[in-house]
Amino acid sequence: MADQESVYQTDALIAEDIDAYLDQHQHKSLLRFITCGSVDDGKSTLIGRLLYDSKMIFEDQLAALEEDSKRVGTQGQDIDFALLVDGLAAEREQGITIDVAYRFFSTEKRKFIVADTPGHEQYTRNMVTGASTADLAVILIDARKGVLTQTRRHSYLAHLIGIRNIVLAVNKMDLVDYEQGTFDDIVSDYRDFADEIGIEDFTAIPISGLKGDNITATSDATPWYDGPILLDHLESVGIDNDRLREQPFRLPVQWVNRPDLDFRGFAGTIASGRIRPGDPVRVLPSGKTSTVARIVTMNGDLDAAVAGQSVTITLADEIDCSRGDVIAAADAPPEVADQFEATIVWMAEEPMLPGRPYAMKLATTAARATITDEKYQVNVNTMEKTPGKTLELNGIAVCNISLDKPVPFTAYDENADLGGFILIDRVTNATVGAGMIHFALRRSQNIHWQAIDIDREAHAAQKGQKAKLLWFTGLSGSGKSTIANLVEKKLHVLGKHSFLLDGDNVRHGLNRDLGFTDADRVENIRRVGEVAKLMTDAGLIVLTAFISPFRSERQMVRQMIPDGDFVEIFVDTPLSVAEERDVKGLYKKARAGELKNFTGIDSPYEEPEHAEIRVNTVEMTAEEAADYIVERLLGGEK
Structure with a gap:
């Protein structure tokens, strides 16, 4: 019996040692x-x-x-x-x-x-x-x-x-x-x-x-x-966590935890600093302030939490806070901006194109990002800085980047969680780049939206119409400009206020400095989109006739315009038919190698996947196509 008791004691000691080791x-x-x-x-x-x-x-x-x-x-x-x-x-x-x-x-x-x-x-x-x-x-x-x-x-x-x-x-x-x-x-x-x-x-x-x-x-x-x-x-x-714990408190909100009406917490991993119940905090980008009521975990409430811990924080006040916001120390909040200088490492086979919109993920925040200026590329073998317009696979460049909304951030060298981001292709959903924020651009702090009393709806009501952007897209020779011109004539007869932006005409003035590389095509469409937006804000029905070969750029312009007011019109003409027409002799030059980056020959055209209106110029004449578009556009308004 004594021997058995000794065995039990030995087993208990072994189990205790194992528990201590595991702990x-x-x-x-x-x-x-x-x-x-x-x-x-x-x-x-x-x-x-x-x-x-x-x-x-x-x-x-x-x-x-x-x-x-x-x-x-x-x-x-x-x-x-x-x-x-x-x-x-x-x-x-x-x-x-x-x-x-x-x-x-x-x-x-x-x-x-x-x-x-x-x-x-x-x-x-x-x-x-x-x-x-x-x-x-x-x-x-x-x-x-x-x-x-x-x-x-x-x-x-x-x-x-x-x-x-x-x-x-x-x-x-x-x-x-x-x-x-x-x-x-x-x-x-x-x-x-x-x-x-x-x-x-x-x-x-x-x-x-x-x-x-x-x-x-x-x-x-x-x-x-x-x-x-x-x-x-x-x-x-x-380890870096030791350094991060000495920085001001930052918690990117990953999830709003609300299992019932009595509990509302904000869950996430603390990016830096320390926090205790009763500490004053500020929610960014709104700037609302409160104090920490509780620090909640699966194992019970904590008296304090530090960088690297995943927690749920409840606040003393009912203030607006959602995923993507940052809860920070009230007396030391991070900056908030929508324009930055950053280093970008390109990770995709398709090159980076300034002006093209990408999805950005920064901590728990999602935004739409555009590279507005590539300042220089870095040759990582020689450390030489060279100019460039695009960025190829494995390339590194210092760029200016603009977002569609202000976001809280810190410089990457201070905190990688709040200064590092990825760029995602909005069509394929593939990660195409990684970036490190250096600092906010001064203009992001100095330029503000000016409130205007006469808005888009007031301008359109004065003209007795609804402002729209009719975006004609298709191959060269498909008949875009011809059909768009006919549509505008019919709208004019009906008393509608409109304006036609034609691809060739715009390149004589606004975009005369642009060529036909992929990067220049993106910038061409971006500028036209901004002009078209201003014109629709004036209450006009705007028609544009551009090849606009890339879905991502057409989507970029669509997002500039209020929902329902962007009408994509696909002038669907087979390449063989467009090439037979060749009114300007461009296909002949492209086939002979005299015209580089020509859409349909050595530059791609991405057909619309969900165009609001599609017309086939093989099946109907330009006049019939114009009548069909006006009927679809105005319906019973005529």
Whole structure:
């Protein structure tokens, strides 16, 4: 009986030890870091070594690793640690990393998530993706090669993304006989470059990923080195959350929690600062103020909460607050603006076009964004600043960006959550770019809407009509201008006040400075849309005849006009028929290569998917098409 009681006590102690261990593990801090650098610098090998030395490999994985190492030709008893990370078959076959590979490991002091990022220039967007959530970057340099172009590029990108903790890991020291002079020369070269791009500090460590020198244990081969080993540094380096907790309080509202009439809370993850019940807060962009009543979690109310915690906050007053708003310290609110300077990293095959509207997501806020000016592009290999109009895949540019509404923000280098954004193609819903806000443009604070007493409806009522924008779109030669002209003549006979904006005519004046590249076409339509909006605000029925080949630009103009007042008219004519007509001889020139960026030949035309009116000029004459449009437009008003 006594023996059985002893067993029970032992089991209880074991369970208690397990609970203590699990609790300790649960409350370890988490460090996210990336490895980056030139191709074949040993990034994957280093991560594999960390996983191996931290005992994060199961026996069956180790056996598979040893077998794979033999298959790919590793000599002797050495294990090819890179195979632990390069999990894709294509990567193993090519011997390169082509995508971001994430791995988890843990020590007694800290948990880690490490991202192995590709070294090739064409995978810049992949590297930026991996770096976007990292607290630290390990920049690897092959000791035999020194500081290379790829080293500079990845260091610049890591600094651009806002990573403050940089480790310069001079790898493959075993291949240079662990020479201190080689290490010192590399560190000196890197320091000169780091100073140029604004990296204030970094930690340099001589290592060998293959042999394990100075990774998890001090190496006898480098007695001249007295700095930290890599793992010790990773376990002790400060994490960004510590810095964010000292900043003013910010909570982007993700969800309004209202399970019943007695409870109304605002849920989200605290982006910075600390908060307690009774603290005064301000809701932005409205500017309304209140005080915190409760801090609610699934485990009960809290006396305080800090950056990184997900909470629901209730306020003492019933004020307007919804998803996308930011609850902030009342005496230190963030800025609110609708125009910014920002750095944009382009991630799509289709180029960025200034003037084209994109959807933006900034923290929990959604807005419509337009790049109004590309100030310059950055060549990440040379750090040279060059002019440009568009931005290709993996390109980086500093741009001015305009939103359709004011949003609360902070500069990205202060707080990535409230200063970092993504751009989304509004047609495909694909993420096409990532951006980092620098500052609000002064004009966003100095320019305000002026209240006007005679509004759009008053102008239209004076003319006895409803203001509309009739947007004729179709291929060159489809008959847009002819039909639009006939429609306006019929409206004039009916006593309607109208004005026709024709594509060719506008290019003689307002848009004479624009060409026919995709970027210029976008700007052409943007300007016409703004003019058409002003004319409809004057109560007119405005007709436009433009090819306007891109759905996104037609959608941009549609959103400028009140619901129901934008009428898209698709003049549907097959390319073969339009080319047969070729009244201006443009198709002939385009086919001969004398006319570049011609819609339908070497530039696309995106047909409307939900046009309000469609006319087919093969099935009806221009006169019949005009009658049909007027009948659809006015109906019983005539």
